Amino acid sequence: MMLLLLYLIAITAEAMTGALSAGRRGMDWFGVVLIACITALGGGSVRDVLLGHYPLTWVKHPEYLVLTSFAALLTIFIAPLMRHLRTLFLVLDALGLVAFTLIGCMTALEMGQGMLVASISGVITGVFGGILRDIFCNDIPLVFRRELYASVSFAAAWFYLGCVYFQVPAEQAMLLTLFGGFLLRLLAIRFHWEMPKFHYNDER
Amino acid sequence: MMLLLLYLIAITAEAMTGALSAGRRGMDWFGVVLIACITALGGGSVRDVLLGHYPLTWVKHPEYLVLTSFAALLTIFIAPLMRHLRTLFLVLDALGLVAFTLIGCMTALEMGQGMLVASISGVITGVFGGILRDIFCNDIPLVFRRELYASVSFAAAWFYLGCVYFQVPAEQAMLLTLFGGFLLRLLAIRFHWEMPKFHYNDER
């Protein structure tokens, strides 16, 4: 199934971005592997824990942990190369974001949740891996300070739920969402589209 | 039911304080909404996950998420006003703290938990929203460095459990706890009552 393939590519790519963040903090190899696994599988885990959807993906398929750990260790060795792969990773990350979002929506719908919870489930799956990565590396989550990211996930979720609502065939709904979300994210990066920021200062 | 009304007021107020914290970090609108929802509903979610009490409140009532998100967006627009509403928010926050604590105790008791777990459940519901807000904004949780706050939640929890133990009618037990806890918190703010701090330094 194409979505599974996309998922495997996505967790591999996310794991490698996680490994790089850990490297920026000079963590040891164990930390690198942990941050990589959290970045790749954390979003789905948070979703499953919040929805009470057991067993978690990586508990059911521990081989995914092997894949992400391996990707993390690989990253350590090809780190000098990574600088030149930025664009590739932005593309893979964009694919991953939308794929994760889709999977999150589907999981919630399969559990019989409504549209609203399904969209939240999609966004959580899409963005929480990166949020956890930044919390574990003691950063303020980047997700909210970059070009459209969480918003792409949100838009993709509602676009997909719209397709489901209007009974677009599953196949096409998926492909349309993937393509549309992917395109939106790339355009956002290319033209630096950003959500407006909220700056608040008080006498504190 | 009065408690529900209090609850709605409380999550709205907490959402707005969360939005302000996100604004202090210059997050984008999406981050503001997320931090607001986490601040308002995070305490109850942590409690439910730890006690295995599914579905979570916002999964059962996704409309609460709409309310908190709306409150967050509203905050962005009335931000300049907020400076003059400090006192109002301290009061609403005090009400929220005690209402959350009550709800946390009741939830645990309904699950058949003992007094000790019920009190923990109350405190977690009362203070964890604020703790998560500070972690997501990369601050050291304020909760433990301000006037009596967690301690008010703790005291309210045990006062309520005492009422339950001595079979005070539910209605009165609730009202007494709400009033007592609310008063204690306001007095603590007014007279800067604080828990003693523990300062430790080593050669590190």
Place this chain on the structure above:
Amino acid sequence: MMLLLLYLIAITAEAMTGALSAGRRGMDWFGVVLIACITALGGGSVRDVLLGHYPLTWVKHPEYLVLTSFAALLTIFIAPLMRHLRTLFLVLDALGLVAFTLIGCMTALEMGQGMLVASISGVITGVFGGILRDIFCNDIPLVFRRELYASVSFAAAWFYLGCVYFQVPAEQAMLLTLFGGFLLRLLAIRFHWEMPKFHYNDER
């Protein structure tokens, strides 16, 4: 049962190290107690939540919370002494690390999980208390920047699972793992054995 005794010693020691971290941040007594409980019981809680293993240890045995809270308050009073107890705590912490890891593996195996998930469960139980402590105190987790720590947990987990696989009698498997892991950790401290670090810089 010896493992229970070890467990009680371990959570007490971990609670005290948590209390000291809170003291370094000048938290109030309530924060000290919370950080202590999270440090001592957080690893097991994360494991139980991720595996859907309810009720959590401290929900089933709230008396453990009393023990860790008491240990935290005690720490505040004997703080000046703590400086001279460093070695003792390193030893207790090493014992705790291995005992937690063992318990984590056993819990997963009892749930019918495979070896891979069991080893993860062991490591999570062993190291996550410390990770949560550092996140709540707004530090980058120390675990990944010190002498072998998570790796000791990982090695102990796989050593124990190896014993289980080759049907070494439970008693001996436990004792061998405890002794081996304990020794490995002490040697790592003594000779400053460290995991290689991964340092990555980009133009960011």
